[in-house]
Amino acid sequence: MTAAFGQVALPLPLAQPYTYRIPEAIADRIRPGARVVVPVRQREMVGIVVAEAPPPEGVTARDILSAPDPEPALTSPLLGTAQWMAGYYAAPLGLTLKAMLPAALWGESRVIAVLARGGERATGGLGGEVLDWLMRKGGEGAVPTIARALKRPVWDAVNRLVRVGALTLRVEPAETDRLEAHERVLVLGEPPSLLEREEQFKRAKEQRRLLEAVEELGGRSPLKHLHDQLGFSAAVVKALVARGLATIEEETKLRDPFAGHPGTPPPTDLTPAQRTALAAIEALPPGGASLLFGVTGSGKTLVYLEAIRAAMARGKGAILLVPEISLTPQTVSRVRGAFGDQVAVLHSGLSDAERADAWRAIRSGEKSVAVGARSAIFAPIPDLGVIVIDEEHEASYKNGESPRYHARDVAYVRARLEGARLVLGSATPSPESFGKVGEKLQLIRLPERVGGRPMPKVEVVDLRHAERIREAGAVPWSSALDTAVQSTLDRGEQALLLLNRRGFASFLQCPSCGDVAQCSQCSISLTVHQAPAGLRCHYCNASEPLNRACPKCGHAVQRMRGLGTQQLERWLATRYPKARLARMDLDTTSTRWSHHRILESVGRGDVDILLGTQMIAKGLDFPNVTLVGVIDADTGVYLPDFRSAERTFQLLAQVAGRAGRGPKGGRVIVQTFRPDHHAIRHAAAHDTESFLAEELAMRESPPYPPTVALANILVSGPDETKVGTAAADAADWCRGLVAQHNLPITVLGPVASPLARIKGRWRWHVVLKGPAEEIGRVTRYAATHLARAGEPRIVVDRDPGSML
Ligand code: ADP
Ligand code: ZN
Numbered sequence: 001m002t003a004a005f006g007q008v009a010l011p012l013p014l015a016q017p018y019t020y021r022i023p024e025a026i027a028d029r030i031r032p033g034a035r036v037v038v039p040v041r042q043r044e045m046v047g048i049v050v051a052e053a054p055p056p057e058g059v060t061a062r063d064i065l066s067a068p069d070p071e072p073a074l075t076s077p078l079l080g081t082a083q084w085m086a087g088y089y090a091a092p093l094g095l096t097l098k099a100m101l102p103a104a105l106w107g108e109s110r111v112i113a114v115l116a117r118g119g120e121r122a123t124g125g126l127g128g129e130v131l132d133w134l135m136r137k138g139g140e141g142a143v144p145t146i147a148r149a150l151k152r153p154v155w156d157a158v159n160r161l162v163r164v165g166a167l168t169l170r171v172e173p174a175e176t177d178r179l180e181a182h183e184r185v186l187v188l189g190e191p192p193s194l195l196e197r198e199e200q201f202k203r204a205k206e207q208r209r210l211l212e213a214v215e216e217l218g219g220r221s222p223l224k225h226l227h228d229q230l231g232f233s234a235a236v237v238k239a240l241v242a243r244g245l246a247t248i249e250e251e252t253k254l255r256d257p258f259a260g261h262p263g264t265p266p267p268t269d270l271t272p273a274q275r276t277a278l279a280a281i282e283a284l285p286p287g288g289a290s291l292l293f294g295v296t297g298s299g300k301t302l303v304y305l306e307a308i309r310a311a312m313a314r315g316k317g318a319i320l321l322v323p324e325i326s327l328t329p330q331t332v333s334r335v336r337g338a339f340g341d342q343v344a345v346l347h348s349g350l351s352d353a354e355r356a357d358a359w360r361a362i363r364s365g366e367k368s369v370a371v372g373a374r375s376a377i378f379a380p381i382p383d384l385g386v387i388v389i390d391e392e393h394e395a396s397y398k399n400g401e402s403p404r405y406h407a408r409d410v411a412y413v414r415a416r417l418e419g420a421r422l423v424l425g426s427a428t429p430s431p432e433s434f435g436k437v438g439e440k441l442q443l444i445r446l447p448e449r450v451g452g453r454p455m456p457k458v459e460v461v462d463l464r465h466a467e468r469i470r471e472a473g474a475v476p477w478s479s480a481l482d483t484a485v486q487s488t489l490d491r492g493e494q495a496l497l498l499l500n501r502r503g504f505a506s507f508l509q510c511p512s513c514g515d516v517a518q519c520s521q522c523s524i525s526l527t528v529h530q531a532p533a534g535l536r537c538h539y540c541n542a543s544e545p546l547n548r549a550c551p552k553c554g555h556a557v558q559r560m561r562g563l564g565t566q567q568l569e570r571w572l573a574t575r576y577p578k579a580r581l582a583r584m585d586l587d588t589t590s591t592r593w594s595h596h597r598i599l600e601s602v603g604r605g606d607v608d609i610l611l612g613t614q615m616i617a618k619g620l621d622f623p624n625v626t627l628v629g630v631i632d633a634d635t636g637v638y639l640p641d642f643r644s645a646e647r648t649f650q651l652l653a654q655v656a657g658r659a660g661r662g663p664k665g666g667r668v669i670v671q672t673f674r675p676d677h678h679a680i681r682h683a684a685a686h687d688t689e690s691f692l693a694e695e696l697a698m699r700e701s702p703p704y705p706p707t708v709a710l711a712n713i714l715v716s717g718p719d720e721t722k723v724g725t726a727a728a729d730a731a732d733w734c735r736g737l738v739a740q741h742n743l744p745i746t747v748l749g750p751v752a753s754p755l756a757r758i759k760g761r762w763r764w765h766v767v768l769k770g771p772a773e774e775i776g777r778v779t780r781y782a783a784t785h786l787a788r789a790g791e792p793r794i795v796v797d798r799d800p801g802s803m804l
Contacts, residue, residue, distance in 0.1 A: 005055055006030060006064065008038050008047040011098040011107040011492060012365065013789070019053045021061045024602075026159050030064065033072030033079045037065040037111055037155070044144060046171055047108040048074060048097055050083075065155040065716055066143075066162075067171035068111055073101070073363070075382060077417035088776065089798050091403035093610060098628060100378040100405055104173035104356035112170045113146065113158055115139040126150070126157040127517040132165065143169075147720030157456055185251045186237060187220045188788050189244065200243070200505045207234045211245060213532035217588065223248070228588075230532055263336025263786065266305050266741020273446050274303050280384075280444045281307045286419035289412060291392075291437060294446030295455065296427045303446070304388045307337045307423055308369060311385025312342070316420075317368035318386045319379050323394040324656030325372060326595045327618050331390060331794065339369050364576075374399060375408045377414065378639070384418040391618065392424035392433055394750050395643075398801035406799055408433070412440070427657060427688065428650040430701035431699065434692045435706035449661075456628070457667040458684040462675045463632075474505065475571045481629050481669050482575075488627040489579055491607055493664065495627040496620075497611040498655045499568050502585040503527035506562025508546075512555035516645045517544070521758040525709060528560050529587070530567075537612055540759040568631060570610055576609070586610035601629045617655040623662020628655055633680050640754040641802050642704040645679040649691050651681035709772040711779050712765055712800040714753070717792030720762045724750070726792040727764035733786055737778065745770035745778060754804045767803070 001121050007017040020038050024686050030036065034049045039062050046068075050474035055061070074097075082100055086093040098107075115134045131148055134141055147154045162169040172509060188211065189678070192200060226232045241247045270278065276294060281303070284290055294300045308318040320335060322328040325347040336343055338379070344358045344367040353523045361367045364382040370379030374397050377387070389408055397407040408424065415422040424433055424441070437443045449455065457525050459480065466478040485514050488495045505528035508517040517526045519537035526535035526544065535544040549556045565585050572581055584598050595615065602610050610616055636648045652670065660666025672680050682691035700707050712736070714726040727750035746769045753763040768778055779798045 005053040005061055006036075006049045007051045007053045008064070009037055009050045009094040009097050010038075010040065010045055010047045011101075011103070012094050012095055013092055013388075015092055015700035015784070017050055017093060018047075019056045019061050020064045020686060023063050025156070025163070026067050031072050033074035034067055035069055035073045035074060035106060036067050038062070039065065044111075046109045046111065046297070048079075048101070048106060050079065051096075051250065056725060060580055060598075066111065066159055066169065068171055072112075073105065073380070075380065077384070077414060078378065078380060081378075081410060081414045081416045085403050085405050085410060087780070088409075089403045089405055090780045090787075091797060096403045098463055099399070099405070102352065102359050103158050103173060104352040105359065108174040109171045110142045110144065110174055110709045111234065112140055112142050112172050113161075114168045116166055116168055126152065126154065127161050129160065130154055130157050136169075140170075142172075163317060173356065174337075183251055183557035184223045185249050186215050186223055186240075186246050187224060187249050188246050191215065191763065193247065199645065204239065206232070207240050207243070209242055209532035209534070210236050222251075231534075231536075231541060232532075247656075258615045263338070263340070264330070264333045265303055265337040270302065271299060271450060273448065274299050274306070277303050278310070280308060280442070281421060281423055284442065285419045286421065287708075288418040288442065289415060289422035289440060290442045290444050291429055291663065292423050292425040292444045293435050294425065294428055295449060295688075296654065297449040297453065297455075297661050298427070299450040300390070300425045300427075300446060301334055304390065304423065304425065305334065306387050307388065307421070309338070311367060311421075312339075314385055316383050316385025317362075317365075317381035318370070318378060318388070319381060319384065320371045321376055321387070321389045321392050321397070321411070322371065322373060323396045323618060326589075327615060329599060330597050330621050335369065335371050337560040342367055343369045343371060344379070344732040346370060346376045347441070348373070354383060361593040374407045377410050384420040386416070386421045386423065387415050388423045388425065390425050390652075392426045393430040393646075395801050397649070398799075402795070403521070404797050404799075406797075406801075408798070418457065421641075423666055428653045430689070431646060431692060431694070431696055432706045435696060445451050446660070453660065453663075454665065456656060456666040456668050456684070456769065458656055460675050460680065460684045461669060461671045463671050463673050466671075469575075472571055472575070474560070475568055476563070476632060476671055477571070478577075478669075478671060481631075481671065483648055484627055484667065484669055485576065485609070485629065489576060493625075493626040494602065494605075494607065494624045495609045496625050496655070497568070497572075497629045497631060497659050498566050498616060499563065499608060499611065499631040500613050500651065501562070501564050501632075502537065502566070502587055502613055503528075503564035503650075504530045504566040505560035505564055507560075509561050510550035510553060510555050511557070511559045513550060513553040515550055515552040517558070521757070521760040523755060527564065529564075530570075539755070544623065563632065565611060565613060572609060572611065576704045579608040580606060582607040582610050584610060584615050585662050586613070586615075589615070590799075614651055614655075617651055617658070620658050621661055622658070624663070625658055626660060626662075626664050626666040626668070628659040630655060630668070630670040633670050634674050634677075637674060637677060637679065639804065641804050642699070643802060645677070645695060645698075648677075649679035649683050649688075649695075652680065653686070653688065656683065656686070661669065664714050703769060708769045709775040710800055711775050711782070712797040712803060713782060713786065714765045714795050714797060715750070715792050716761045716762060717762045718760055719792070723762040723764050723792045726794065727766060730786055730794060731766045734778070734782070736769060737781065743770065743774050743778065745774055749798055763802070 005019055006022050008020050009017040035046055038047050082096050086096045220767050311318050322331055344362050370376050399405050461478045461480050463476050468483050469477040485495055507525040508528055517535055519526055522537055522539040529536050533546045569583050582598050601607050656668045659668050679692045713730055715723055717723045731750045738745045748764040751766050753765050779796055782796045787796050
């Protein structure tokens, strides 16, 4: 960069980057994407140069102090991607880069000077003093520490020493997070008998709840989980330990369950269909994008792996995105099996320092395949050949905070800037992607399962008329499902049962006045939980005692309504006493890798029935699973969101796809009160295309994406009246803007959001509908003139994932 000034972004919510002067002596290292040390008020911070800048008017710009890296940290396509995101989602560039770069690499990080070999012979003067100091201190030290010790600014001297090769600079996180390596776990001793319990816990109900909660979790649980998720106080934990019923142990956190595992080697020969699909991907022009639409079990993973292998053979790297690492251990294991140490697995269990290490290994080319969830789209692969997004329809690819990016849309842009190919894979493509086929996306199909295996037969059980097992009580248990489970168990095969609602019962209702127990902070009914028993809010985790009279009318006995996974598990245990059960939902997956452990035991054959929420629907490939049962297909159908049908279809099709993946075949039973609903009908027929055709037609009128683009302006705050007024003002502002510029945009609202209150904050929104380009313009305008961090808070969400 030849300009004398540069704009530097910092991980702060600033609308504009700061401008700094570039000193001659370090000018050659300063290019867009480079890390630099800059003064920010009284401190020094590490920022990223984002552009040249004209000289600032009126003020004198401060100097950039140093540039630690010989090569820019961000490649030019990555920086370009960041700039696109900042514009498209109307987010400050600093915050956008914050989503891209590990925290440990910039911001508050410290710059360490490291003595190079032979460097000690260099010079006299201040440089000599710096070198002397470093030699005395074992060869390295933080630059601010050196300055303090020598009582002078040292950056000029340090830069000169770097230039002559006497020093190198390293950026290190301000705080090392070694503490995170261990966690405190509560471990139960010999369990007291039921009778002892009655005695011991007569006046200590909380302690009994705690004991039973930990029993439920297999006898041990991290304290953090007991506190954060289940709401037990430290005092209750202490009391249980004092009674000698439990101990607290330090446990090394299981950091990376993938490290050390060789992975599963993939099949070696492609089927003809896979070969055709791979050839179509290879034939894409650089920067070209495709939708790999393959039924469940069609062997999409092997196509991904081969596309990655082809890119690597050309000397390029690859990114594979999965919805969530902990839920897709099999996919990760296959990538590891194919590419071994070349793979960097970016999962949420990494500490800041480990994340920074992985980032460096990728940036330097030491690892050329990055696998991870949403944010792995920013992996700094220096020369990117292919981006694969598995299960491209998944909601988790949309980020919930600023920048509110969708990884799929970021991937399009990055692939274009990199000249990389993009592969979006799914058995149930999103209407957005399917709508782009022929335009931005080339369609590639895998219409059949590997080995000619049939799709499992799906039987729909109409719960309005079906014969039911009486003893099941609140559990809708049809004879058809009962017989199917029984015979699966008799044959020694495995069953998967989906119920997308955790807890014991959906809500507690007064049989006398009809009042339903609600969270005091959120506009949502409280869910009934057993073990630990209580009413719990699934939004804010607040809990209330279960045994209480109706607060409205005083009626003593309350009735539980609706069904959750805990109750289903209890029913299964009585109905099939010999079956080995495992439950997988948010309440049983307390530690980060508990999913992993549960799935491993299913894979080993230690579990006969796996029941769970949507967690069990994704990507599992167990050949001995021959039955999939959906207990209540209607749980998500009535959500007041334009994606409720899409989500229902995807969930049913995905979970159905877990059956019959081995030679024994399989079947699916779907229980529903709405057999005529298009999501349920088409999922039962494995007919994704008819579903998409019907859904796309429905989204034309009233229009919803992809027919139109949306922006959601969400106003929230603790004061209901102020939120309502601010929302009305926001709607007026939008209408004024639309009228003034004669924009083809419809403004809807303000209305209270379907979830009108969460964690004590009232929520109203204004929805804008219109062509993408105009929605983009209004989003940017609203982000500067309307959005605000103070109360009530106003955020602008372009392409919202849900309207709840
Ligand atoms: P999808 O992701 O499309 O649901 P998978 O990639 O999980 O499907 O493949 C389904 C099953 O078929 C897996 O068990 C996989 O190992 C197997 N498979 C895939 N391709 C081949 C092949 N070419 N030869 C033999 N088995 C294969
Ligand atoms: Zn709540």
